[in-house]
Amino acid sequence: MATPTKDIEHFDDLLTCTICLETFKVPKYLPCLHTFCESCINTYIVSSVGKGKITEGFTCPVCRKMVSAVATLERPELWATTLPTNHFVTSMLDKRAIQKAEKMCDSCQFNEESKKAKSWCPICEEAFCDQCEKYHKTFKMLARHKLFSIQEMQSGDTHFEICEVQSCDEHPGKIIEFYCLDHSQPCCTSCATLSHRKCENVTSIQKAASGIKESTKASGLSQKLREHVIQLGKIIDDRNKNLADVENSTEEIKTRVTDIKTEILKHLDRIEETLIAELTSNKKHVGIELKDEVGMLSSYSSAVKKWKTVIDSVLEHGSEEQCLMEINKIEPKISELEQEIEDLVKNIKSVKVVFSPSSPITDFIRNTKSFGNIKIDKSSVSSLSCNLEIDKVDFRTGSINILQVIDVCNGAGSTSGIFVQNLLLFTVLQKNKVVKYNNDGQSLLSELALPGPPADIAVVTQFKVAVSSPGQVVCVVDSNKMTLLQTLNLPGIPVYGLCFVNKELFITCHGSTLTWINLSSGQQVKQRTTSGESYFVLSLSQTDYVYADSPTSVDYVVGNTKKFTYTNSDFFNPRGLGIDCMGNLYIAAYMSSNIHQITNEGEFIRIISALAVGIEYPLTIRFAPGSNKFIVTCTSSGKAALCEIVSK
Template identity: 80%
Template sequence: MATPTKDTEHFDDLLTCTICLEIFKLPKYLPCLHTFCDSCINTYIVSSVAKGKITEGFTCPVCRKIVSGGDKLEKPELWAQSLPSNHFVTSMLDKLAIQKAEKMCDSCVINKESTKAKSWCPICEEAFCDQCEKYHKNLKISARHKLFSIQEMQSGGTPFKVCEVQNCEDHPGKIVEFYCLDHSQPCCTSCGTLTHRKCENVTSIQKAASGIKHSPKASGLSQKLTEHVIQLGEIIEDRNTNLADVENSTGEIRTTVANIKTEISRHIDRIEETLITELTSTKKQVEIEVKDEVGVLSSYRGAVKKWKTVIDSVLEHGSDEQCLMEINKIESKISELEQEIEDLVKTIKSVSVVFSPSPPIADFIKNAQTFERIKVDKSAVSFLNFNLEMKVDKVDFRTGNINILQVIDVCNGTGTTSGIFIHNFLLFTIHNKKKVVKYNSDGQSLLSELALPGSPEDIAAVTHFKVAVSSYGQGVCVVDSNKMVLLQTLNLPGIPVYGISFVNEDTFIACHSYTLTWINVSSGQTINKRTTSSQSFFVLSLSQTDYMFANSSNSVDYVVDNTKKFTYTNSDLSYPRGIGVDYMGNLYIASYSSRYIHQITNGGELIRKIPASTIGIVNPWTIRFATNSNKMVVTCSSTGKATICEFV
């Protein structure tokens, strides 16, 4: 029997029902985008009704969001039938069955027969045995459908694109053929006639979906989901650490009480018992509160991870149309989820249990009637605004003006610096003083600084709470950007590091001289290495497989999957250094010697050359944009200054 290929073997979680923990059968999804077997969700709904848990709807078994019953309140057994089918998951299951040589003829299955399928119709999304294939070809409506041999599909000779034909969610049985740009909605012919007939910008679904997989919108959504997974994980880790601190502090209090008990008379036994009871009750209450927070955050994280898996799988395996539809579904839920998380995070307090014994004066037995009361201290924890909005006011990066918001004299008149936006802050390296400094987001106030073991060269984001600082000859330091403390020092003997850019949380690219080196953060082991043709001071990682670097004194290479996508060169590009990218995918190259910033498309075409003098810089060194923002920070190598600018 054939074994599943790498195409589907990593998506078991995506294809497994969280109720029965088995492969989906007739997958249906709820408005919150969680998917379940038709029979499982139906049983769950009916059971909830029987237990009297439902008044206006039912709650999702995963995230507990309420799903309205609409006009079916009196007949809950019909709710599951009205839920939309998850066509992407169904197609993935078809693909898995084909790869395992387990796919049965769909027509025969309807007739309760089991016949192995021999061919596949991508239009009907059905498999046929030899006999049913003949009937399919004889029907006028399907006579021109091109069928593929399942045997060839198993061998890899014929590609399998899931969900090449999409069904309309509002009109089951209708095929999505159009896309309304005015409302960002896919449409069937009924939608176009009834709902969107007055819309001016309606195009074909194929045209609307063209290039969606490689668009900033798709990559931005995938990146945003990754960031949410990481940030939720860090918040959960903080909550669990707080819980452990409470456990430790209550243990210390017990020890203190026991020591006091041994030094005084029996009179203490009564009030000790009262205190221990109160302490236990307080600890239990704190545990309930913190665990509730962890539970809710875990639920959010699970939802985001599930959406992330869907997006990654549809980007890799789905058709352009499916990709567009899945993005539409998830995008509509992101803002709501972000608001819920932001509201929750704002209410989180750092919890500690504090004990201070009342003054045990000489006459304690005679006068003291109780220990000091147990208190729960709650102080706000700075999670630095969870909300990571993808959408900002529309900005034309290619023709818009550039305004200087603030010029910061980071190095006091001389030296090199690299800067980065991280949360609501700005971090800069100061080479000659061996430290990294932290400013508020507008650059007007120096908040804190941290001494480093070596002279820093470049700085890059690792996660929402961590940055990495490179140091030539000293390796890489990982810093908590919130608390400004050194977390890890990664020594890299034999690897001179100057510029640094993270591919993901575990891997970064280091560059210097004529070498790019991919390094694992945890172990410091070299994963990959590439030789360049010239001094490559900086590198920009755009995705898991895309990166950009200087490959000569007047050219920059863009590489995708180890294949050069383009080389950008220009007579006014002299000694390229830092490389940046805005949220629309436009690229920016700091031309150190010719004193320009070159703005180019992600296809390598020049948009415009921005004179460094117009933004208060002499020799541009690094360029970094704030996440999903029109703001950038540009540093100068000769003056040690940094300029915060915005496109308007």
């Protein structure tokens, strides 16, 4: 009897591709029996093989089991077509379409017409309208096919099997007609002739399948699977209980940490007072010295101005004799003054107040007596020079050093990150928070809970950042105090990645939309429609910006004019965009698991493997201002890699 619609709905997860999360389109299955859309698994295969530069095969996206490459095909983009079709899933999709009154005539659709189907042929596995049904019955070889009314099938009154024939996995153009009992393998005529011609027990598929539903083999398999489900359920319950225990103990630890923090804060208040007093004293001392120097130089300046006024006056109004007398008075004093100024300037030093952090925080209360040491650093002005070490780095050919891999999300999830005031800030999507680390990524300094899941983070000003949320919200955060300053609701505006053009104007994007928004008012300034996959955007100036425009391309736009489009055969699903201090652009492509480095003219420089920076699927890439350091975040593991580019 036909399966009721509600039973079919129960199997929706069976009919959904785990890659695109949509209903299967041309379902293909792997040796591990996991099924995917042909186009989805094709994209995955090409990306996997291209990423590893291998030809042996690829791993299943779900269970990671190795799938050997097709020996007869050298082109990975054709491997998906050779995978066997999941006929059971196809039949379930047909059945659901029929019972939802969604089935259209297959013959008409083949001819690019659209007519509602009236009948179903289980032999041909096709639905027909009235006219096509009539044509179907006119052929001698098809005349005996029993057709079912779709209306009766929808009502559940008709006994039918929607898929009475199966195509051979080895020979897709042929139908399964036999079954080899010796090898427990279904066969088409070619299989039976070529591979099983010496087998003694080959029978028809109908005879082999007769009574299989009521057999002990089928019921035994079902029971075994049920036992495994129960067993795994118990293990999962045990793990969840363990997780609850961890959460409870975590809360206890938090309480203890709060008590310790209170003690530390009291101690910090005491040593802060000492430090401020020392700082004030040093400031006063240095101020007196500098004021004395300014006073001395001011007196010299006043004397010189007065002498100049006297000379200018006598030259204009005095006699020759008076001019001679004044010159005789002033000229010797100028020589004395020049010597005094030279001696004074020679001893002038550039004065700075320098703070040196004290010993490690681990034994802070017991051992630390101050925040650090205050000293006056005096150096000659002529000896001051700029740090030009960054100029020695070749960003285009330099090696990548992994400095630290930070587990931001504790094992899984999505994160985005930025550099702020020599510190690192990251979003934690699954936990609705922003976290702050020190500059080497080894210590978690603080965190802030947010009203929604954060997707991306961008710098607004020196101590202010903005965090986007897919729920059409942008939050402004004080990155120094880690407090929420502003929540900007943007109804109707797609929000995901964001960047700031200036401190008042930012760009946000999602899917096929870029939107420019005023931060103060939340008003939309302008909007641009893209071809899709525009999840991150990089603003380079008031007019220049870069964004992904498809799963395989990135556009550089100036105003409303496209400057260039970047594509590459080893480039799938671009996400985060970065720029170094030399103007080179970086594109994180998560499906191809690599980072593409190009010039700001769109010229290819090199491809950096994601593994070279310590992660697998890159989501965002951001450089520290004026530095060779950068961070790359992962879209699945929740990790962030702190790296640097160094000369070879």
